[in-house]
Amino acid sequence: MTGVGRPFPPEISTEAFCEKRGDMQLEQGPIRPPSEAGSLLLRFTRNCPWNKCTFCPVYKGREFSRRSLDEIRADIDSVRGILEDLHSLSVSLGFEGRVSSTVLHAALKRVRCDSTYQYVASWAAGGKRTVFIQDANSLLLPTDTIVDALRYLRKQVPGIRRITTYARSSTVARKSVEELRKMRDAGLDRIHIGLESGSDRVLEFVRKGTTADQHIQAGRKVIEAGMVLSEYYMPGLGGRERMREHALETARVLNAIDPHFIRLRSLRIPPRTPLHQDVLSGRFVPLTDDETVAEIRLMVESLEGIGSTLISDHIMNLLEEVEGKLPESREAMLAVIDRYRTLPPEEKLLFRLGRRGGGLRSFDDFNNPDMRRRLQFALSEFTSQPGVDIEALIKELADQYI
Ligand code: SF4
Incomplete structure (x- = not known):
């Protein structure tokens, strides 16, 4: 961020802003791949049309449906509207249209009522580089619908570096x-x-x-x-x-x-x-x-x-x-x-405890003296309690992320 920003303009009142939010919609599904953590999530279909995989909990009990091109376009229009608003705010603050952290901060301050705005603004501040199309099988839509929706997205939101989807x-x-x-x-x-x-x-x-x-x-x-x-x-x-x-x-x-x-x-x-x-x-x-x-x-x-x-x-x-x-x-x-x-069995146990507990990501982490001290302390605490099954505990730790 450069230091060229002018002082904040008078805030638009939260009430006035919230009156406008009826125009904003952005429907989203529950999941995306880990590599799409920074992507804008746009929903073209809802849930999974197959939904029978015995290992998969994600869409069980939810019905699949296709969203219409009009619904998808309306979501894209919401994104566009928010980006235009951010652009104006940025210009007014002297940031020449860039969504710097100062612009983001100013935007979020006045739109506490609107989670869609907050979400899109945070994505824009991250560089608005990638988009992920939800849900489980977007390609089930007719090819022409997908093509129209993608073209509309590229036209309304220029500068996207990558668009991806599950299929x-x-x-x-x-x-x-x-x-x-x-x-x-x-x-x-x-x-x-x-x-x-x-x-x-x-x-x-x-x-x-x-x-x-x-x-x-x-x-x-x-x-x-x-x-x-x-x-x-x-x-x-x-x-x-x-x-x-x-x-x-x-x-x-x-x-x-x-x-x-x-x-x-x-x-x-x-x-x-x-x-x-x-x-x-x-x-x-x-x-x-x-x-x-x-x-x-x-x-x-x-x-x-x-x-x-x-x-x-x-x-x-x-x-x-x-x-x-x-x-x-x-x-x-x-x-x-x-x-x-x-690794010897006791070291494997320590590694698994660290990994499943969420703190450990690599062997370097594992060999860090501070990490090892903490893991050894945690392990001795657990094993000193009567009736504690360490394997069940590790499973429980791992399952917390499902
Ligand atoms: S979302 Fe994927 S894994 Fe889950 S039921 Fe559908 S096809 Fe299977």
């Missing part, structure tokens, strides 16, 4: 490359696909509603259309029975796709999911943290002939440092995995 492989596989290209040309840069597994048996068991072949077809089409492809692999999804098959088949499918990004999102099983019932009935035996790490190792060492970047950016993952570009970073990624695997 299901079964839907993408039904689109032609030409249709996907039209979307790319209209401004859709990246698609995130929940691959979860490359094993047909695992996909069927968890009712993913997609086959390995559809994953491959969809992924190749996205790449052929010129978009960036991000595939989510879910370590642990095969359970103990299909751990090996899950790792090997997932690597086979990813090798066939060669996506730009492979993202790890390890399985957690909240009680409100059908998969939890499978655990209770014994149909599914979840992996331990150590077994999950072994599975990831097998998957990573089975990736061949691709140039994907592997990313471990989800809080559910035990090892956040398993990241890098293939093939050159494979050995470094395996070394991180082996560094954990060769």
Whole structure:
């Protein structure tokens, strides 16, 4: 921020501003990928049209619906209106249209009543670089609707660097490359696909509603259309029975796709999911943290002939440092995995406690004397209490993020 700002103009009264807020609407869904934390969330559809995956709690009990082009445009108009208002405020404060922290502060001071304004203003102050289109499967809309909505967004909100969305492989596989290209040309840069597994048996068991072949077809089409492809692999999804098959088949499918990004999102099983019932009935035996790490190792060492970047950016993952570009970073990624695997049992416990407690992100953190002191203190506090099950406690800590 420069120091060229003039003193604040008289504040617009909160009451006067709140009278205008009827024009502002911005409907949003519940989730986005971790990498879209700074993105503006815009909703093109509501919830998930499939909604049957047994591991997924997100949209259960909510009905899927398509939003009309008019509804989507109205949201985009709200964003535009707020950006124009911020621009005027910025000019009046001498910041030449930039949404500096001073401008943001002045804006937020007078719009305490309006969460939409606050949200868009904070995004604008962050550089308004990226947008994520919600919810689970936006590509189910007709291609022309998506293209119109994207063009309108690019026109009304110039300067966006990247627009991304989630889509299901079964839907993408039904689109032609030409249709996907039209979307790319209209401004859709990246698609995130929940691959979860490359094993047909695992996909069927968890009712993913997609086959390995559809994953491959969809992924190749996205790449052929010129978009960036991000595939989510879910370590642990095969359970103990299909751990090996899950790792090997997932690597086979990813090798066939060669996506730009492979993202790890390890399985957690909240009680409100059908998969939890499978655990209770014994149909599914979840992996331990150590077994999950072994599975990831097998998957990573089975990736061949691709140039994907592997990313471990989800809080559910035990090892956040398993990241890098293939093939050159494979050995470094395996070394991180082996560094954990060769820890003595008591050190593994300490590492897991730190990671699941949320404070620890790397081996550097783990080796920090202060961190170690705190973890050892916490562990001795827990284990000194009669009847405390340390494994149950670690599970509870990990599940807090679901
Ligand atoms: S397709 Fe995605 S959002 Fe829908 S139920 Fe499956 S995992 Fe959940």
